[in-house]
Amino acid sequence: MKTQHISDNEKDGIQDEFKKHLQPDTLIRVNEPLAQKTTFRVGGVADIYIEPQTEKDLSWSISFSRQNKLPFQVMGRGSNLLIRDEGLPGLVICLSRTGFAKINVEGPQIYCGASARLRNVAIEARKNQLTGLEFVEGIPGSVGGGLRMNAGAMGSMMSEIIHSIRFMDHDGEIHEKKKEELEFQYRACALLKSHVALSAILIGQPGKIEEIDQNMKLSHLKRWDSQPAASSAGCIFKNPETIPAGKLIEELGLKGKKIGGAAVSDKHGNFIVNTGGASFRDVMELIELIQQQAMSKRGIRLETEVQILDREAMLCS
Numbered sequence: 001m002k003t004q005h006i007s008d009n010e011k012d013g014i015q016d017e018f019k020k021h022l023q024p025d026t027l028i029r030v031n032e033p034l035a036q037k038t039t040f041r042v043g044g045v046a047d048i049y050i051e052p053q054t055e056k057d058l059s060w061s062i063s064f065s066r067q068n069k070l071p072f073q074v075m076g077r078g079s080n081l082l083i084r085d086e087g088l089p090g091l092v093i094c095l096s097r098t099g100f101a102k103i104n105v106e107g108p109q110i111y112c113g114a115s116a117r118l119r120n121v122a123i124e125a126r127k128n129q130l131t132g133l134e135f136v137e138g139i140p141g142s143v144g145g146g147l148r149m150n151a152g153a154m155g156s157m158m159s160e161i162i163h164s165i166r167f168m169d170h171d172g173e174i175h176e177k178k179k180e181e182l183e184f185q186y187r188a189c190a191l192l193k194s195h196v197a198l199s200a201i202l203i204g205q206p207g208k209i210e211e212i213d214q215n216m217k218l219s220h221l222k223r224w225d226s227q228p229a230a231s232s233a234g235c236i237f238k239n240p241e242t243i244p245a246g247k248l249i250e251e252l253g254l255k256g257k258k259i260g261g262a263a264v265s266d267k268h269g270n271f272i273v274n275t276g277g278a279s280f281r282d283v284m285e286l287i288e289l290i291q292q293q294a295m296s297k298r299g300i301r302l303e304t305e306v307q308i309l310d311r312e313a314m315l316c317s
């Protein structure tokens with residue numbers, strides 16, 4: 001696998017090749033800035049950036065990376081990503097186009113494309129008087145990112161509402177697995193660490209609209225009471241078994257601690273916010289400082305929840 005950035009000449013050649021094979025409404029760019037495509041607003045450029053409109057274009061792009069030994073990375077709404085300032089070599093594939101955004105409800109089953117917003121899924125479920133999905137209302141990600149991260153809130157998580165997932169492998173082939181065949185952990189779906197989610201069928205339960213509204217309202221109020229509004233990637237650390245990460249960081253006296261443009265939120269200890277112009281290095285130094293203090297003062301190992309995208313994190317075939 002090539003882990004160095006591609007030369008400008010090579011990039012132009014690859015872009016031409018993509019344009020020849022992919023349909024016009026698939027977006028293809030070179031040296032595309034990524035910071036504004038993440039909620040953290042941190043990171044450099046992607047050598048090659050594409051937003052495929054169809055599964056066929058996605059499949060061609062993945063097969064092309066494989067044949068040319070180019071690393072690639074998939075992203076959704078960028079709400080759980082920390083991208084290095086030097087940018088990412090190879091291909092960044094963002095599932096954000098309308099071709100992947102459909103949501104269809106049939107009985108208790110909700111078919112969702114990978115780029116559908118989790119918030120829109122909650123709204124569709126409500127419209128169809130289905131309960132059990134209210135917790136995704138305030139999670140600012142896509143279905144694909146939510147599945148990969150086994151996103152959760154209010155004591156519930158994605159794995160509890162999944163019926164099946166359609167996904168693509170590194171040969172660009174499509175498969176489907178039912179929930180029983182999938183392995184989920186806290187904030188992870190094992191399969192999607194190395195495969196691309198295309199869509200999922202989620203399951204709701206028949207419910208009363210007033211109760212669904214009440215659940216959504218509670219979830220909304222709780223979230224905005226505890227969560228900072230500034231740019232962030234959500235919770236930086238997974239909660240250790242013994243204590244919530246935010247509480248631990250608060251007890252370590254690290255709320256408000258600042259390195260460069262990155263600061264531990266005053267509102268929630270497990271959020272690092274970008275106070276303006278934070279670099280990847282600023283955030284990483286703050287993460288490392290918190291991890292060191294958690295270990296030296298409390299003997300607790302804090303593991304990151306945010307997906308740190310550096311060269312090593314790139315997928316390859």
Ligand SMILES: Cc1cc2nc3c(=O)[nH]c(=O)nc-3n(C[C@H](O)[C@H](O)[C@H](O)COP(=O)(O)OP(=O)(O)OC[C@H]3O[C@@H](n4cnc5c(N)ncnc54)[C@H](O)[C@@H]3O)c2cc1C
Nearest residue numbers: 076077078079080141142144145146148151152196197234
């Ligand atoms: C203010 C704020 C609040 C948040 N609150 C919560 C919360 O309550 N609960 C929670 O769990 N999270 C929360 N998050 C984190 C984040 O929103 C979730 O993890 C979300 O599911 C990420 O989705 P995304 O589309 O933004 O994924 P991205 O950030 O784009 O990607 C995250 C990971 O998923 C992978 N990925 C993305 N799409 C696909 C795909 N189609 N197939 C395979 N892999 C894919 C990426 O490669 C990456 O590893 C919060 C974030 C913010 C900024």
